[in-house]
Each structure stands twice: as structure tokens, then as C-alpha cells.
Amino acid sequence: MKGLFLKTQIYLVFCLLIGASRSHGTEKAALETKLSATIEIVVKDTAILNEGEMEIKLYQNGINTTFTLQTKLITIKLNKPTTKIVIPLSTSINYGTIDLTYKNQSKIYEKRLFYVSNNTFIFENGDHIEVMLDQNKVQFSGKGSEKFNCLYEASKHQDIQQSQFKQIGKYRREKKYSEFFAYSKQVQDSLYNLKGQIVDKYAKSISRAVSDLIRTDIWAIYNSKIIETMFGNTTRFGTRYGEDHMNAVETAYQDYLENYQSDLFPDQILLESLRYCDALYWREYYAEQVLNRKNTVDPFTFRTGMIDKSYNGAIREKVHYLNSLARGKISEKMLDTYQEKKNTVINSKYQLAMRDLIKANTGKAFPFELKDSKGITRKLTDFRNKLIVMDFWYTGCINCVEQAKVLLPIIEGYKNNDKIVFVSISIDGSKNKQIWLKSIEKGIYTGKDEINLIAEGKNDELIKHYNIQGYPKLILISAEGNVITTNPPDPREEPLEFKALIDANI
Template identity: 25%
Template sequence: MRRIILIGCLLITASSFALAQQARISGKVNSLADGDTVLLTTNDVGDPFLSNNISYKATITKKAFSFKIPTGKTPMHLSISYIARNNDDRHATNKLNRLALDNYYLETGDNIFISEDNEKYRFHGSGAGKFSLINALNDLQKKVYTGIKWGDPSETKRYFLKHDTLLLERMRLIRSEKRSLSENVFYLLEADVTGDYLSRVEFINSMLPKSLINTARQNLKGYKSIVPKEILNFRQLDRHDITKLSGNYASGIITRYKFDSCAYVNKPFSIFKSYNFFLQHHSGAIRQRLLLGIIYLDKDSGNDLYPLVNSAIVRIDYPPFKKILNSLKSNRLAGADAYPFNLPDTSGKFHKLGEFKGKVILLDFWFTGCGICLQSAPFLKKIEEHFKEEPFVVITVSLDNKIKVWKETIKSHKYTSENTIDLFTEEKNFNHPIAKYYFIDGCPTFILIDKAGKLMVSPGSPIADNGAKLTSLISKALKE
């Protein structure tokens, strides 16, 4: 009876949320403790555009939480994560990480109650059906990774075949629930799982060293997909404008292009060739997403993106995409104004960009546990030593979500040095204005600023060339 009353109340109030362009997410998570934090994040365009994230926090009381979220005309991407009150408890932290909900869809009028017990979720109320479906789709995906030996090229064909089976199972499940879904969510989910399928080639593109890629290609000989053509119907998906909001779909198309046109035929990737390919071979809303995506993913390469950005601006008319592109041009490309930060160091003293006027600045964005950040540190220390007599400074910007963790890591000097100026984003991590301004969506990210406070060409990772490009750019800036 209590469950019936609960569901009834949720359904009755759903209409009021729809009228107010709102949705409600509440729940009881038994794995949480009072004082833990729930972080709910919405995004109107999806990955990888973290600058569009809007985050809401709530402190757990009696294992419960509740949010009222503004919504719009199209489904919003929704993620829920948890932060343990005691970050020193690794067991608790790992458990909460496993409980995270990622890439769900929230619509106007939703009134969803989430219940959890023993790391199993149940969803109730208006809009809960799509949450249950997405949860089931995610469970199916986990099976693909079971038993696969990562980095082993002889596993390539088996991995591809497992993805074939996964796509068929996921499509079958989505279509069986079509009547219970809005048209927008139905096509978004079909686009999402199609994108995941196309991205299976990342097993070769990114997860294998270059020396093993040819072996993987040989292993694929004789592979024939068991997926019928009517399942992989790109033209059908592309006819629905809503698929432009599927980050997975656009990412999958781009990843597949990099595989077919580069990795598989042993040719280098070219941002300019890929841009022209998508311009010529795609149309409509999805083309806008692809043009934006290919430029965005190349923002740290050091390539001159101005010609492509200027070309894309006149071809993109969807307001959120156009806004991202204009911000990328004004905030991230060479010649843009540096962000006027005001951030604290370990003593609590705040530092502003203006303090370093007349110096060349290297901003190093990192967080505790970032493996590549750790690998980059020795290269940065060498560069710092090389320019120690010059008007040059390395400023590290931590995206840790706990000040205690950050301070402990700073003491170790594993990610920083005794001479770096170490600043903190005050537990706002990727949601801090400086991270959003620079479109920081991963670490490490390096931003080079000249003496006049203007951004320079992206230096890329010092690991790739032993810091040669970064050293050259700094030397050039010091002479100007």
C-alpha cells in the first residue's frame, strides 16, 4: 500500500512540474551515509562539452536527497555521482564511484524517485521507465568488457563480435520499450547505442600501441559483422534532428572515421581532411554536431583552427552549438585573452592573473590520481629548471574535489615542484569558471600565456616530444 501511495503521489505532481518546465529527482540511497554529498549534473548538449554542465549539490540526510531541476524543450543529459564525507576511506569512495549514474535523460515533467540497496537501483514515478531502460542497457554493456585482455591484438576480432551481439541485444531492448518512451528519447537511445558500437574501434585506435596495430588489423581478417543493415541505418537516424544531442553518436562517427581513414590504412590523422569529409558526406543537424566535434577534439593539438572555426560558424545555426564554437574562438585559440583568475594557494592566499604581468605563464591543470599528469611532471620540472633565470612561471591548477586531498598531494611534490605556484579551484573542479572558460575536459591540460596576457598556440603534451615544442614556444614568447 505504501508503494502504491508513493507512486500515486509522484504521478499526481508530475503535471505541475511539466507546467513549470521542471523535473524532480529524489531518492534514498542506502549505501550513503549522512554527510555524504550528492552531485547532480545536467547538460543540454552532452559529452564532451563539459562547459555546458550545470551542477547541483545536496548533503545526504537520513540517506535521502531531493532536487528540483529546470528543464527545456529537449531531453537533458543527467549524471549523478556521490562524494564520501570521509575521503580517506578508500573502500567507501570506491563503492560510491560504482554507484554513479551516467548519461541518463531528464525531461520536463519527470518526477523520479531513485531507491538503492546493495548497489542495485530501482526507479519509480513519472519518467522512471526510461531510467530503468538505460540502467538495463548499461548492464548489458558491461558484459562486453568481461574476459577481454586489453592491449592484446589477438582479442580484436572477439571484441568486435561481442560488440555485434551487444548492439543487437540493446536495439531489441530499446524497440521493445518504444511505446513507453517519448520520440526524442527513443531516437536518442538508438543513436547512443549505435555510437557505442561505432566506437568499438577504439580498441585499436587508442588502446593498442602503434607497434601492435598491424597485428590487430591482421586479426580482423575474415571478420564479418552479424549486424543487419537495417539495424545500422544511419540515414534513418540522421533524419531525426534530436540525434545531434547524442554525444555517443557523434563521437562514434568521428572514431569510426579515424579508424577507416587513418588507423586501418596506416595513414596519419588530419583535422583538415576530416573536417572536409564530414562537410561533404553529412548534412542536417548531425553535420553541425560533427563539424563542432571534430574542431573541439583538436583544440589541444596546436593546429591553426581559425580557418575551420570561421567556416563552421557560418554553417552552424543551432544556438547551443554556435555558442560553444564562438566561446572556443574567444577563449581557447591563440590570441584570446587569458582568463582573469583569482585562486587560492595552500596558505589560503589568493593570486590573480595580473600579478604575473610581463611573465610567460604555463598553466598546468591536473588532479590527484591522474596518471598522465604524473608522467608529465618530470618534463615540466626540467623545463622549469631550464628557464629558472627568465620571466617564466609554472602555475599548477588543481581540479581535485577535496582541499585536504590537494594539500596532501602538494606536499609530496609528485605532480608539482618546490618552485611552482600551486592554486586550487575550491572543490569546484571541472565546474569552476576557469575550467569552463578554457574548455577543460581532461587532464593534464596545458595553457601557455604570453607576456601580454594572450593565449599562445596549444603546446600539447611534453611527453610526446620530450618537451621540445613547449620549450620552443616558451623561448619564442620570452624574446617578444
């Protein structure tokens, strides 16, 4: 019996070891399993063939927001009637956008099938979507296509009707601001309800998680439109419609807050939504301009305080992150909390993202390699031991022209100083190289005393690293290769402060 018991023990241990080994192997295999979706593009419109390309951008950093440039770009040449491609996903439910581009740029507007308002979709692991492109028409079919059809159909109801637009304008001209706000909200209510009915129609064919995300995004768009209506024509310095309008805005905003509803879904859905926290950020952004209208507190600091008071937990962390991401600024509190030397305990991806953002805005500069106007590759290290002022712009940017009017005379004043270099970086991209070169010749965007470089559009790693959302954009790099600031004083508004910052770092 004793021998049998011993054999039984050995057998059980052996089974446990084998089981553990198999379990470990299964877990390892699961971890190594790549998430993906298959996209099959069927082109019915021959005008698209050979001229068109489909661009799919997938959000990559695990923090869904329209502010991030951290996307994976997949370009598909449409040179045959049917093209199939497997796209890698970073999460089992992955937001992404779809666009069509053409070699002949004028065709973008002739054959515009996707717009900013209708090109955002949700990809799931295992999807097999057929995208049929015909003249002025897109159709989705296959496994997982119902959510695509749902989003595409709902996006058709973004804008108000012409008659409604006229009525809104009439109330505004007559200075009937209470009626203006009430009617505008009524219009948005009807659009919100209509989109909700569309989601209801597709709900049984869509997973619960995706359905909740779509509803949350629709709610966020609805609230953003209301906020935009209230604050769209105001600044902290006043409104073009006068003080009565500003007072009406404050009243409307208080009414909005009293009826504000945010507990539609669990926090996890709200956090994973692409637009929910974006809408919260815009609410604080616009509200600051009215509530802090006398500019008694620095706008960014005021907004940071509002976020602290209005939200809790991970929602607050994400909105703080978006506030810094969108404005290119880091509050002193965030710097003090999340700088690596503080060894702060990081327990959420939003805190980790904030730390990464601080690194990008305060640490070592991104080691770029870009072509200059003569085709020579220029590197960050080429400008070692010099203060670097990087000026980002693109052809057609009116604000870039306005900044250049102020910046070029400042650059002229430093042309004999070998301790500073001005680097002009256009995002026109190599496809538009000739346009870029002509813009340099015009001298309205950049000057002869600047080093002119070209980046590959918004998807260039340099642009994505600094998450540049708007143009023009200035970044200062120290002689040691460290980021001094990604948000210097605007030379158009504060030329003396901008010049003082340069002088302090030479």
C-alpha cells in the same frame, strides 16, 4: 448604418488589440515558464545517510556530447530519509548524470550504485522521479521513471561475458585476426540486440522522441565498441601485434564502412543524441591512425579532411566542433571562417559553439581566482606583463608525473627570468587539500619554483572554460592576457619545440 459600421470597425480593432495583447502575454508567459523536473530521493540504506551526497549534472550548452564540461552541478546532501528537490532544465528533454559521493572516500567503492556506464539519464519537463537507494540497489518510480528504468536496465549489458573475453583473447594470441574481428562483432551484435529488446519493452511508456534518442545512443555505443575493437591496439606508428594485424585492421575497417548504416533516424534526433556524433568523431580519430599510418599529413589536419568528406550539414558541423573540442585544437580553415572579424553568418548552434570555442582558445584568458598553498587568493591579473605557463594536473595522475620529470628542469632554466611565471594548478579540490599539499611536498607533480594553486575539480569554472578533458594539460597566456595556445608541443615528446615556443613569447 454608417454609424453602426464605424462602431463595428472600432469594436473589431479593439478586439484585435485585446487579442494581440493577450496573445503577447501568453507568449511572454510561455517564455518565462521555467522547465523543471522534481527528484525525490528515498534512502533505505542507513549507511548512506549523513555520509552520502547525490550529484546531478545537467548538460547546459544545448549541444549534447560527452566531451563537454558545460554542466550544471546540483549537490544534494542525504541527511534525512526523504529529500525532494526541483531541478531546473535548460531544454524540455535534458541529458544528465547521477552520482553518489561520500565524505569517507573509501565508501565510494563499497557503496557504488552508479558508474560511468550506468549514470546517464534523460530528464523531461514535468518529471517527478522517486529514486530509492538501498543496499547495492537503485529503483526508480513516479512520473517519467520508465525511461530511467529502461536506461539503467540496458546499461547492465555493456560488457562481454568472461567466456567471450577468453575466446577473443585466444583468436588474438593465435593471430587469427579475421576471426578475432568477426567474433568481436558477433558479441557486440548480441549486446546491441539485447538492449534493443529492453527499449522495446519500455517503448509504450516512453515518449517517441526519448525512445528514439535512447536507441540512437545504444547504436552509438555499439559502433564505438566495434571501432575500439578494431583500432584499440594500433597507433599511426604501428601496432604491438605487428604489421599483419595492421593490414587486417584496414580490411576490417573497409568491411565496416561497406555495412555502415547511419540513417536510422532523422538528423534532428541524431544531432540531439548524446553519443551519436561522439561515435562519428571516434571513428575518424582511430581511422586516421591507420589510414595515415606513415604520418605524411598532420593528424588533426588529416582528420579534419576526413570529416569534410564523410558528413554533410549540421552533422558535419557538430563533428568538426567535437574534433576541436576533444583535441584542444582549431584548424586553420575553422579559424579563417569563424573568427569574429570575418563576420561569418552564423545559422546553427554548432557554428556558434565553434566561434565560442575559438574565443576560449584564442581570445582573452579566463580571469581565474584560486587559492595558493598558503591560502592566499591569486588572480590572473597578479601575473600581468608576464608570460604565463599554466600546468594542470591531479594527484594520482601517472602522466602528470612523467611530464613533471621533463617540465621541472625547463622551469629551473627560467627561474631568474622575471618575464615568465609557471603556474601549477591542481584539480584535487579543497576537499582534498591535505592530499594536494602532500603532493606538492613530494615534488613529483610540481616544483618549488612554481606558483601552486588549487581548483575545485572538473567543475571549476576555469576547467570548464577551457574544456580540459585530459591531464596533464598545458596552456600558455601572453603578457597581455591573451591565450597563445591551449595545445602547445608536449614537452615529453617535443621539449625543444616547447621551449622554443616559450622563448618566442617572452
